[in-house]
Amino acid sequence: MSEEEELIQQLFAEEDELTDKQKKILIAAIESFSEKGYAGTSTNEIAKKAGVAEGTIFRHYKTKKDLLMSIVAPMMAKLIGPFIINDLNKVLDREFDHVEDFIRAMMENRREFLKKHISILKIMLQEIPFQPELREQFFEHVAKKTFDRFVNVIQHYQAKGQMIEMPPESAARLAITTIFGSLMAQYLLFPHAEWDDEVETERIIQFIMHGLGTTKAR
Amino acid sequence: MSEEEELIQQLFAEEDELTDKQKKILIAAIESFSEKGYAGTSTNEIAKKAGVAEGTIFRHYKTKKDLLMSIVAPMMAKLIGPFIINDLNKVLDREFDHVEDFIRAMMENRREFLKKHISILKIMLQEIPFQPELREQFFEHVAKKTFDRFVNVIQHYQAKGQMIEMPPESAARLAITTIFGSLMAQYLLFPHAEWDDEVETERIIQFIMHGLGTTKAR
Amino acid sequence: MSEEEELIQQLFAEEDELTDKQKKILIAAIESFSEKGYAGTSTNEIAKKAGVAEGTIFRHYKTKKDLLMSIVAPMMAKLIGPFIINDLNKVLDREFDHVEDFIRAMMENRREFLKKHISILKIMLQEIPFQPELREQFFEHVAKKTFDRFVNVIQHYQAKGQMIEMPPESAARLAITTIFGSLMAQYLLFPHAEWDDEVETERIIQFIMHGLGTTKAR
Amino acid sequence: MSEEEELIQQLFAEEDELTDKQKKILIAAIESFSEKGYAGTSTNEIAKKAGVAEGTIFRHYKTKKDLLMSIVAPMMAKLIGPFIINDLNKVLDREFDHVEDFIRAMMENRREFLKKHISILKIMLQEIPFQPELREQFFEHVAKKTFDRFVNVIQHYQAKGQMIEMPPESAARLAITTIFGSLMAQYLLFPHAEWDDEVETERIIQFIMHGLGTTKAR
DNA sequence: GATGAATGAGCTTTCATTCAT
DNA sequence: GATGAATGAAAGCTCATTCAT
Numbered sequence: 044m045s046e047e048e049e050l051i052q053q054l055f056a057e058e059d060e061l062t063d064k065q066k067k068i069l070i071a072a073i074e075s076f077s078e079k080g081y082a083g084t085s086t087n088e089i090a091k092k093a094g095v096a097e098g099t100i101f102r103h104y105k106t107k108k109d110l111l112m113s114i115v116a117p118m119m120a121k122l123i124g125p126f127i128i129n130d131l132n133k134v135l136d137r138e139f140d141h142v143e144d145f146i147r148a149m150m151e152n153r154r155e156f157l158k159k160h161i162s163i164l165k166i167m168l169q170e171i172p173f174q175p176e177l178r179e180q181f182f183e184h185v186a187k188k189t190f191d192r193f194v195n196v197i198q199h200y201q202a203k204g205q206m207i208e209m210p211p212e213s214a215a216r217l218a219i220t221t222i223f224g225s226l227m228a229q230y231l232l233f234p235h236a237e238w239d240d241e242v243e244t245e246r247i248i249q250f251i252m253h254g255l256g257t258t259k260a261r
Numbered sequence: 262m263s264e265e266e267e268l269i270q271q272l273f274a275e276e277d278e279l280t281d282k283q284k285k286i287l288i289a290a291i292e293s294f295s296e297k298g299y300a301g302t303s304t305n306e307i308a309k310k311a312g313v314a315e316g317t318i319f320r321h322y323k324t325k326k327d328l329l330m331s332i333v334a335p336m337m338a339k340l341i342g343p344f345i346i347n348d349l350n351k352v353l354d355r356e357f358d359h360v361e362d363f364i365r366a367m368m369e370n371r372r373e374f375l376k377k378h379i380s381i382l383k384i385m386l387q388e389i390p391f392q393p394e395l396r397e398q399f400f401e402h403v404a405k406k407t408f409d410r411f412v413n414v415i416q417h418y419q420a421k422g423q424m425i426e427m428p429p430e431s432a433a434r435l436a437i438t439t440i441f442g443s444l445m446a447q448y449l450l451f452p453h454a455e456w457d458d459e460v461e462t463e464r465i466i467q468f469i470m471h472g473l474g475t476t477k478a479r
Numbered sequence: 480m481s482e483e484e485e486l487i488q489q490l491f492a493e494e495d496e497l498t499d500k501q502k503k504i505l506i507a508a509i510e511s512f513s514e515k516g517y518a519g520t521s522t523n524e525i526a527k528k529a530g531v532a533e534g535t536i537f538r539h540y541k542t543k544k545d546l547l548m549s550i551v552a553p554m555m556a557k558l559i560g561p562f563i564i565n566d567l568n569k570v571l572d573r574e575f576d577h578v579e580d581f582i583r584a585m586m587e588n589r590r591e592f593l594k595k596h597i598s599i600l601k602i603m604l605q606e607i608p609f610q611p612e613l614r615e616q617f618f619e620h621v622a623k624k625t626f627d628r629f630v631n632v633i634q635h636y637q638a639k640g641q642m643i644e645m646p647p648e649s650a651a652r653l654a655i656t657t658i659f660g661s662l663m664a665q666y667l668l669f670p671h672a673e674w675d676d677e678v679e680t681e682r683i684i685q686f687i688m689h690g691l692g693t694t695k696a697r
Numbered sequence: 698m699s700e701e702e703e704l705i706q707q708l709f710a711e712e713d714e715l716t717d718k719q720k721k722i723l724i725a726a727i728e729s730f731s732e733k734g735y736a737g738t739s740t741n742e743i744a745k746k747a748g749v750a751e752g753t754i755f756r757h758y759k760t761k762k763d764l765l766m767s768i769v770a771p772m773m774a775k776l777i778g779p780f781i782i783n784d785l786n787k788v789l790d791r792e793f794d795h796v797e798d799f800i801r802a803m804m805e806n807r808r809e810f811l812k813k814h815i816s817i818l819k820i821m822l823q824e825i826p827f828q829p830e831l832r833e834q835f836f837e838h839v840a841k842k843t844f845d846r847f848v849n850v851i852q853h854y855q856a857k858g859q860m861i862e863m864p865p866e867s868a869a870r871l872a873i874t875t876i877f878g879s880l881m882a883q884y885l886l887f888p889h890a891e892w893d894d895e896v897e898t899e900r901i902i903q904f905i906m907h908g909l910g911t912t913k914a915r
Numbered sequence: 916g917a918t919g920a921a922t923g924a925g926c927t928t929t930c931a932t933t934c935a936t
Numbered sequence: 937g938a939t940g941a942a943t944g945a946a947a948g949c950t951c952a953t954t955c956a957t
Contacts, residue, residue: 062941080391082300086927096943101928103941142474165390172387173298197473206473209464216446217468221435224442228434246427250435252474254467255424256360282917304952314918319953498920516827518736522948532922537949539920578910605826608819609734622886633909642909645900652882653875653904660878664870682863686871691851691860692796692906718938740931750939755932 055117065103067093072110077162081111081170108174115167115177118160119184126152131192134199142200143248150222150244157230165231190215221251273335283321285311290328295380299329299388326392333385333395336378337402344370349410352417360418361466368440368462375448383449408433439469486595490553501539503529508546513598517547517606544610551603551613554596555620562588567628570635578636579684586658586680593666601667626651657687704813709771719757721747726764731816735765735824762828769821769831772814776839785846788853796854797902804876804898811884819885844869875905 055061055069071093075084086107090097104110130149139145157164171178193215200206206214225247229238269284279287289311293302304325308315322328348367357363375382389396411433418424424432443465447456487502497505507529511520522543526533540546566585575581593600607614629651636642642650661683665674705720715723725747729738740761744751758764784803793799811818825832847869854860860868879901883892 064942080298080300082298083391085925087925097927098929098944099942102943105928107927169387169390172383173301204475207471207475209473213464214473217439217443217465218473220442220446221439224438225435228438246431247435250472252472253425254470254472255427255432255436256470257422257425280916303950305950308919315952316918316920316954317916320916320918323953325952500921516734516736518734519827521946523946533948534923534950535921538922541949543948601826605823608823609737640911643907643911645909649900650909653879653901654909656878656882657871657875660874661871664874682867683871686908688908688910689861690904690906690908691863691868691872693858693861716937739929741929751931752933752939752941753937756937756939759932761931 055113064093064095064099068095068100068103068110069114071095073114073162073166076111076114077165077169081107081166082173086110111166111170111174112176114163115170116180118163118167119180122156122185123188126156127189127192131196134196142205143252145196145200146218146222146248146251147244150226150247153222153226154240154244157226161230161234168231189219193219218251221247273331282311282313282317286313286318286321286328287332291332291380291384294329294332295383295387299325299384300391304328329384329388329392330394332381333388334398336381336385337398339374339378340403341406344374345407345410349414352414360423361470363414363418364436364440364466364469365462368444368465371440371444372458372462375444379448379452407437411437436469439465490557490596490599491549500529500531500535504531504536504539504546505550507531509550509598509602512547512550513601513605517543517602518609522546547602547606547610548612550599551606552616554599554603555616558592558621559624562592563625563628567632570632578641579688581632581636582654582658582684582687583680586662586683589658589662590676590680593662597666597670604667625655629655654687657683709767718747718749718753722749722754722757722764723768727768727816727820730765730768731819731823735761735820736827740764765820765824765828766830768817769824770834772817772821773834773838781843781846785850788850796859797906799850799854800872800876800902800905801898804880804901807876807880808894808898811880815884815888822885844873847873872905875901 068089071089075089075092086100087097090100100110104113126149130145130152133139133148134145139148167177167181171181194211197206197211197214197218201208201211225243229236229243269279269287273279273287286307289307293307293310304318305315308318318328322331344367348363348370351357351366352363357366385395385399389399412429415424415429415432415436419426419429443461447461487497487505491497491505504525507525511525511528522536523533526536536546540549562585566581566588569575569584570581575584603613603617607617630647633642633647633650633654637644637647661679665672665679705715705723709715709723722743725743729743729746740754741751744754754764758767784799784806787793787802788799793802821831821835825835848865851860851865851868851872855862855865879897883890883897
C-alpha cells in the first residue's frame with residue numbers, strides 16, 4: 044500500500060489534501076477500472092474494495108464519471124510535462140550527440156513511468172475511444188505535442204546527417220509506433236514475461252537505426 | 262446496407278441461415294458495441310437500432326455476452342485461416358523470393374481486411390482485456406499462430422541471408438509491432454486522414470529493412 | 480375499483496389503450512400523491528400499492544415527474560373544455576335569463592366534478608406552486624380562460640341591469656373567489672361534514688347577489 | 698437582511714436567545730421551504746444557503762421535521778393572539794359601531810401580516826395537508842377559534858339589525874371565505890400584480906354587505 | 916418466430932443524520 | 937458550539953432477461 048499511496052500522492056495531491064478514505068477510493072477505483080473497465084465496474088464494488096460506504100464516493104466525486112476523470116486527467120498533464128519537453132531540450136542543448144543516445148534516454152524514462160502507472164495507462168487507453176472529453180484531452184495535450192517534438196528532433200538529426208531524408212512526419216510516426224508499440228507489447232500484452240530491459244532497448248535502437256535487412260538484401 | 266449485409270453474410274452465414282431480423286440485430290450490435298463499448302451498450306438500444314423487439318434478440322442469442330461472442334468469435338477464425346497460413350505457404354513455395362515482396366503482399370491483404378472489418382476489430386481489441394474467454398481464444402488461435410508463422414518466415418529469410426542474425430523471436434516481435442502498429446495508427450487512431458496506401462506500404466517496408474539511420478550514423 | 484377505473488378510463492384513455500397494470504399504477508399514484516404529496520411519495524410505494532414491479536412504472540413513464548404530469552395535465556384540458564365554454568354559450572344563447580340561474584347551473588356542474596376528481600384536484604393544487612410547467616399550464620389553460628369568460632358573463636348581465644356597475648374584472652374576482660372558495664372549503668377542508676348541497680348553493684347565490692347586510696345597514 | 702432578521706427575532710426569539718447561525722438557518726429554511734416545499738428541500742441545500750455546516754442544523758434542531766415545526770408552530774400562536782382576540786374585544790367594546798368598520802380594521806391588520814409573513818404562511822398552507830400534527834394544531838388553535846369569534850361578531854351585528862338573519866355559521870363561512878380568499882388571491886396567486894389596497898378593501902366590504910346584484914335583479 | 920409488457924436485481928445518486936475533531 | 941467527513945438506508949432509474957400472447 045505504501046508504494047501505491049506514494050503514487051497517488053504524487054499524481055493527485057497537488058494542492059488539495061486527500062483524506063485517507065479518498066486515497067482508498069482512488070486506489071480501489073484504479074484497480075477495478077483497469078481490471079474490468081469503467082462501464083463494467085460498479086460504484087458499490089469500488090466502495091467495498093475501498094472499505095468505505097458508497098455515499099462516501101459521491102461526497103468526493105459528484106458522479107462516477109467524475110471519479111474516472113479525476114484519475115485519468117492528471118495523468119495527461121504528468122505525461123507531457125516532465126518527459127517530452129525535457130528530452131527535447133536536452134537534444135537541442137547537444138546533450139545527446141547521437142540519435143541512439145536520445146532514444147536510449149527516452150526509453151529509460153518511459154519504461155519506469157509505464158511500470159509505475161500501468162494501471163492508469165490501461166484505463167486511459169481503454170476509455171479514450173468512449174469518452175470524447177478524454178479523447179480530446181489526449182490529442183490536444185499528449186498526442187499532438189509528442190508528435191510535434193518528435194518531428195523537431197528528427198529534423199535536428201536529419202540536419203546532422205544522422206538520419207535519412209524522409210518526410211520527418213513519416214519518420215516520426217514510424218519511430219513512435221516502434222517505440223511505444225514495443226513498450227506496450229512488453230507491459231500490456233505480456234506483463235508476466237521476463238524481459239531484459241537493456242537488451243531489449245538496444246535491439247529496438249538497432250532496429251530503428253538499421254532495420255532487419257542485410258546489406259545484401261535487394 | 263447492401264454492402265454491410267454482404268459482409269455480415271460473409272462473416273457469419275457459414276452454415277446457418279440468418280433471418281432478416283438476425284442480420285439487423287448483428288449490424289446494430291456491431292455498430293453500437295464499437296461506438297460505446299460492450300458494457301456501455303444496452304440491449305434495448307440494440308433492439309431499437311435494429312428495429313426489432315427486445316425479446317427477439319434473446320430468441321437468437323441466449324445472453325448479451327452470447328451476442329458479443331457470436332460477433333467476435335468468427336473474426337478469430339477469419340484472421341488466421343485466409344492470411345497467416347496462406348502467406349506462409351507462399352513463402353515456403355518460393356512464391357516470394359524477397360522479404361520485401363512477402364511484407365508487401367501481407368500488408369495488402371491486411372489493409373483490405375482492416376478497412377472492411379474495422380468495427381468488429383475495434384470491438385475485439387476493446388473486449389479482449391475484459392473477457393477471459395476471448396483473451397484465451399485470441400492468444401491461442403491468433404497471436405500464437407501468427408507469431409509462430411512469423412518466426413518461421415524470418416528464419417527462412419535469415420537462412421537466405423536476407424535478414425540479419427538476431428533471435429528470430431525478437432525480429433518477429435519488432436516486425437509485427439511495426440506492421441500492426443502502423444496499420445492501427447492509420448485506421449484506428451486517424452481514420453479520417455487521407456493516406457496513400459502504396460506510399461505508406463513502401464515506407465514501412467523500407468523502414469523494416471533499413472531503419473532510419475544513415476550509413477554515416479555512428 | 481370499478482368506479483375508479485371508469486374515471487381513469489374517462490380521463491386518460493383518450494386514444495391510447497391502457498394496460499391493466501398501467502391503470503393500477505395511475506390509481507395508486509393518484510392516491511399516494513394526494514395523500515402524501517408528490518415529493519413525499521416514493522415510486523417504490525406506488526409500485527407496492529399498485530401490485531406491480533417498480534420497473535414497470537418506468538416502462539410507462541420515463542420519470543416520476545412524467546407520471547405526475549400524465550395525471551395532472553389531462554385534468555387541465557378536462558377542466559376547461561366541458562364546463563367553462565359550455566356554460567358561457569348557454570348564457571349568451573339566453574338559456575339563463577337571470578344571473579342566479581347561471582350561477583346555479585354552474586355550481587351544480589362544478590360540484591359533481593369536484594366530488595369525482597377531488598384527489599387529482601388536490602394534487603394539482605398542491606403541486607402548482609412547485610412545478611413551473613404546471614403553473615404555466617394552469618394559468619394559460621384554466622385560470623385565464625375561466626377569468627375571461629367570467630368577465631364576459633358579468634358584462635352580459637351588467638348590460639341587462641342585473642348586476643351593479645363595477646369593473647367587471649373586480650366583480651369576476653369576487654364571484655370566482657366566493658364560488659370556488661366555498662366549494663373548496665366544503666370538499667377540501669371539511670370533507671367529512673354533511674352538507675345539504677342545494678341549501679348551500681342557494682345561500683351562496685343569495686350572498687353573491689345581495690351580500691350579508693340589511694337595507695338598514697349604513 | 699436586517700429587516701428579515703428583525704422578523705425572525707419577532708417571531709422566534711420569545712424566550713430563547715438565537716445565535717447568529719440559528720437565525721441564518723431559519724431564514725434559509727423559510728426561503729427554501731416556501732420555494733420548493735418541505736419534502737423537496739434538502740438539509741444540505743439549507744446549510745449551503747445559510748452558510749453553515751450541515752451538522753450545525755442538527756445541533757439546533759434534532760430532525761428536519763423539527764426545523765419545520767419550529768418555523769410554523771410559532772406562526773399559529775401569532776395568528777390568534779394579536780388579531781382575532783383583540784379585534785373581537787374591540788367589537789364588543791363598541792369600538793366599531795358598524796360592520797364595515799370592523800371588517801376594514803381586520804383587513805388592514807391581516808394585509809400587513811400577510812405581506813410580512815407570506816413565506817411562512819405559504820409553508821404552513823402547503824404542509825398542513827401532510828403533517829397531521831400541524832393540521833391538528835391549526836384546526837384547534839386557529840381555524841376553530843377564528844370561526845367561533847366570527848360567529849360571535851356576526852351574532853352581535855345581527856342583533857343590531859345590521860346583518861340579515863341567516864344561521865351565523867353560514868354567514869361566518871361566507872365572510873371568511875370572501876375575505877381570506879381575496880387576500881390569498883392577491884398575495885399568493887398574483888403576487889406581482891399592483892393592487893390599490895384601499896380600493897380593494899372597500900370593494901370587498903361593499904361586496905360582503907350588498908353583493909353584486911341590483912335591486913332590480915329578480 | 917416475433918412481440919413487448921413485465922420483472923426484480925442492481926445501478927448511480929441523494930439524503931437525513933451521526934460523530935470525532 | 938461548530939464543523940464536515942462519513943454513513944447507510946432509501947431514492948429514482950436502468951437493465952438483461954422471461955414469458956404469455
